[in-house]
Amino acid sequence: MSSNSTSLKELFLNGIIKENTIFKLALSLCPSIAVTNNLKNGIFMGLAVLFVQTMVNITISLMRKVIQPKVRLPIFMLVISGWVTITQMMMAAFVPDVYAKVGLYIALIVAFASILARAEMFASKNSIMPSMADGLGMGVGFLFALTAISFFRELVGKGTLTLPTGLATQHVFTFVNTKPLLIMVLPAGGFLAVGILMAAFNWLDTKYMKKASHGTH
């Protein structure tokens, strides 16, 4: 299988760049618009998905030889919802203020196409190490996308940055005496931000990846 031909590093990078859930596959756009008007919420949402994706991939990979192919999808769903419930409870216990805002979307991770797709397409056919690398890569790619979107939206839309420690920076635009673009923290701005960053990501990707592939091959 592919585990022999591709290295773990390549598997890991695949999820971040070539198959980035949000910027390349355009999946899971609902949380990427709904929770990203605040850097802290965005980062925690990304971490939750990173955790669930990795753990689901490991679990499915471990169980791949005992799962009956006919009932594999219900089993995948059970595994995913199990890990999502664990994440949900952990967040409710340790970061209750974030959970109050993004809790609904944490529960929705169950329905993420990307997580089920990786379980079905990758983890159920590969051994643990490649599956873990793949899960980590997809998760980190998602975390990166959500961080970028929420960083951009909060900075432009409110002029502040709420760090994961809960500390918010000062209004950064005060020195030029301008008001922030309020629309960016509203839902409409979410679409604009995702679109702009998606375009930027793909532009950079085509620019540098072409060079890289010319160099190696």
Next chain:
Amino acid sequence: MAEIKKEHELIVTVSPHIKSEESTSRIMWSVNIALLPAAVMGAYFFGPRAVLAIALCIISALLSEYIYQKALNKKVSINDGSAFLTGLLLGMNLPASVPFYIPVVGSFVAVIITKQLFGGLGYNVFNPALIGRAFLLISFPKLMTIWTKPEAAFVQFDAKTTATPLGILKEEGLSKLIEVFGDKMNLYMELLKGHRAGSIGETSAIALIIGAAFLFYRGYITWHIPVSFLGTAAVMAWIFGAKGALFAGDPVIHLLSGGMLLGAFFMATDYVTCPSVKKGQILFGIGCGFLTMLIRLKGGFPEGVMFAILIMNCFAPLIDRGFKSKVFGALKETKAKEIKK
């Protein structure tokens, strides 16, 4: 093509053989000229800040277009007047008191996000100037609704602020509006002249009508959209305009205030974003008028022209599909099926 210039030589080409002087840039510049009277009246009433705001809008619209087209190695088309028109329209839709970064942001959004990212002139779904204004209104709700009192004095910088006629109408009712302007006749006259608070270029009804008459004369706009737009709005204002009683509203106030005339003559008629079939244009105008009055009478904003036109812009392709003319000689679908059998 060089051979077209040698007029007296024999030209062998495929049709069309009759060529018109008209071109996109000629139409665009004519619309710019038609907007000039209203812009001048705005400058007269709101002073140098209004001139600066419009100038900044135009300059940043042209610059945005230039930079985008240079960056993407496209042909630079800032001379065709369309970016100039977008800037001018956006400037005329701003209050005179806006801080100077607002026109720059608005023009950027209008030209780059609304027009160029969709493929440039001719491919945009929405009217660029209106999207620019909607973006600004939602981003800076306070700054975009500070209305300067028109003073007709060219050397004033600290202007007094006041409410627009529509704002007064919405918050305090018709009697208060008449009280502010003296009597009803005076109110009509002031609205016609444009001596009232509002966006820079929307206030002077008479100047807008002169500009629109020029466009009608040149044949660049047809009656379909403006008449159905204004007609629907007038009927709705007449029926539902008064509180508590049907058929007692005052359509004239509604037609002359807000951005109604500017919208109906210059923005709803934008070639790119309105339906191209005439019957469809009437439906488009009715929709615009209906939504405008719905927002004015029932919505949260005092003015609804901008949102009404933007919403109807979405429907333009659908309207075109519904009203497209029959292809000559083509069979009806059912008949064609019968023949196939």
